Amino acid sequence: MIILGVDPGYATIGYGVIEKDNKGLRALDYGVIKTPPDEMIAVRLAMIDEAMSAIMAKYSPECVSVEELFFNTNITTGIKVAHARGVILLNAVKTCGKLYEYTPLQIKQALTGNGHADKHQIQYMVKMILHLASVPKPDDAADALAAAICHANMAVIAGRVMK
Numbered sequence: 001m002i003i004l005g006v007d008p009g010y011a012t013i014g015y016g017v018i019e020k021d022n023k024g025l026r027a028l029d030y031g032v033i034k035t036p037p038d039e040m041i042a043v044r045l046a047m048i049d050e051a052m053s054a055i056m057a058k059y060s061p062e063c064v065s066v067e068e069l070f071f072n073t074n075i076t077t078g079i080k081v082a083h084a085r086g087v088i089l090l091n092a093v094k095t096c097g098k099l100y101e102y103t104p105l106q107i108k109q110a111l112t113g114n115g116h117a118d119k120h121q122i123q124y125m126v127k128m129i130l131h132l133a134s135v136p137k138p139d140d141a142a143d144a145l146a147a148a149i150c151h152a153n154m155a156v157i158a159g160r161v162m163k
Helices: 039-060 076-094 104-112 119-129 140-158
Strands: 003-008 012-022 024-034 063-067 101-103
Touching: 003 024, 003 039, 003 140, 012 063, 012 140, 024 140, 039 076, 063 076, 063 140, 076 101, 076 104, 101 104, 101 140, 104 119, 104 140, 119 140
Parallel strands: 003 063, 063 101
Antiparallel strands: 003 012, 012 024
């Protein structure tokens, strides 16, 4: 099963593609989608959609795992991230049809057993679970891989493992 994990954002969107098989989990790809700060919002959203479509076409994930929006104190940024997240969710549903959303607490719990784990603990576990030589950079990519790993773990628990 190929799982695409996404850490939504507006300026920087993390993505991580993993494969789950009888040998465990392995990273296929990870990175970030960046949008230029001097572009208007509609153009940036179109760029996010185009980049997501390219990732979906390249890896044909069987499902997409997206971190739920963590609302910060800056409402203007929060609204822009919510717009970008909407584009990501729509793209995922239209492209593969199987979308799962997890809170930051659920992702931390699934990777470390502690819903209040810090960023370094999550990054370390991503590195260890996926047998990577180093912690994925930037942080957004590591967060996206964490979302994908969370779904791989939760799918087993929930009995949602697909062939």
